Amino acid sequence: MAEVNTEVRRIVHVTDLVQADVTGLETADFSFTLQVENGDALDAAPESVTVVEIGNGLYWLEFTPLTAGRVYRLSVAPVDGNNTADPDEFQIQVSGYAASTGPYLTTREAVRRALDLKDSDGDYTGTHDADTIIDDLLASVTAWAEDYTGREFSSETLTMLTEALGNQSCALLLERFPLTSITSVHVNTDLPRVFDADALLTDGTDFIVDLERGIVHRVDGSYWPRSPQSVKVIYTAGYGAIPAHVERAAIEIIATKYSKGKGQLYHVTGESRGDGSVTGIRFDDIPMHAREVFNMIKAK
Numbered sequence: 001m002a003e004v005n006t007e008v009r010r011i012v013h014v015t016d017l018v019q020a021d022v023t024g025l026e027t028a029d030f031s032f033t034l035q036v037e038n039g040d041a042l043d044a045a046p047e048s049v050t051v052v053e054i055g056n057g058l059y060w061l062e063f064t065p066l067t068a069g070r071v072y073r074l075s076v077a078p079v080d081g082n083n084t085a086d087p088d089e090f091q092i093q094v095s096g097y098a099a100s101t102g103p104y105l106t107t108r109e110a111v112r113r114a115l116d117l118k119d120s121d122g123d124y125t126g127t128h129d130a131d132t133i134i135d136d137l138l139a140s141v142t143a144w145a146e147d148y149t150g151r152e153f154s155s156e157t158l159t160m161l162t163e164a165l166g167n168q169s170c171a172l173l174l175e176r177f178p179l180t181s182i183t184s185v186h187v188n189t190d191l192p193r194v195f196d197a198d199a200l201l202t203d204g205t206d207f208i209v210d211l212e213r214g215i216v217h218r219v220d221g222s223y224w225p226r227s228p229q230s231v232k233v234i235y236t237a238g239y240g241a242i243p244a245h246v247e248r249a250a251i252e253i254i255a256t257k258y259s260k261g262k263g264q265l266y267h268v269t270g271e272s273r274g275d276g277s278v279t280g281i282r283f284d285d286i287p288m289h290a291r292e293v294f295n296m297i298k299a300k
Contacts, residue, residue: 014085073090111251153238155180157234256286
């Protein structure tokens, strides 16, 4: 079973007329027919199929289904009529849904593994009743972490029009950080603003950048202008990859919220069970270790 917005892989074995393995093939060496169920019919599917060779005549066929609750049919044939793909057709049921509005601090699969929530096939990638709740928590915990730390985690290239906040300011504060890189910095105090080559500043000569704190410093003895939107900065902010300790802390918070919600234990500190009671249930949904991780990376 496959999941919408999640890459599907199927394997084929390609041999020639004498049943010898055929190697060195690429996507262009195959002809594909990809269809998706539409009522009682099959329509041409819009997704693209790609090929990755994995050795000994074996190839992965890969595509990402965009429609949930449907059956896809994938037929494959080598362009060279002397070669044969086995199998040459797949029927793939696509169900559930994958969060598509991230990126988040972690993934649904990582949370399901932490909570040991397996699907009907005994793995963590298919559909599970908890998926909707987990997806909601992925979004809310990511938003909480960004508000709590004052940082942005997902990598994004941004264009910012800004100006100095005070007189004789050598430091320009960018809205999002940490930074991965600065693409360009222009300064123009004329109207209309024209951010062309004449207004372009040179990294290392006119300014230097504190990537961790998102600060652009003037180093040529001048100050940033106070004229509104007179500085144009194009930069990439966020992490290229979420640090492992941050992802683990996010998983702990999501797991805590999920478990407390499932047991309706949001606002209790103890629970009676049959022959006794359980104490020490935290009122706070943020485990101490997870909070320590986010305290360490708070914007300073």
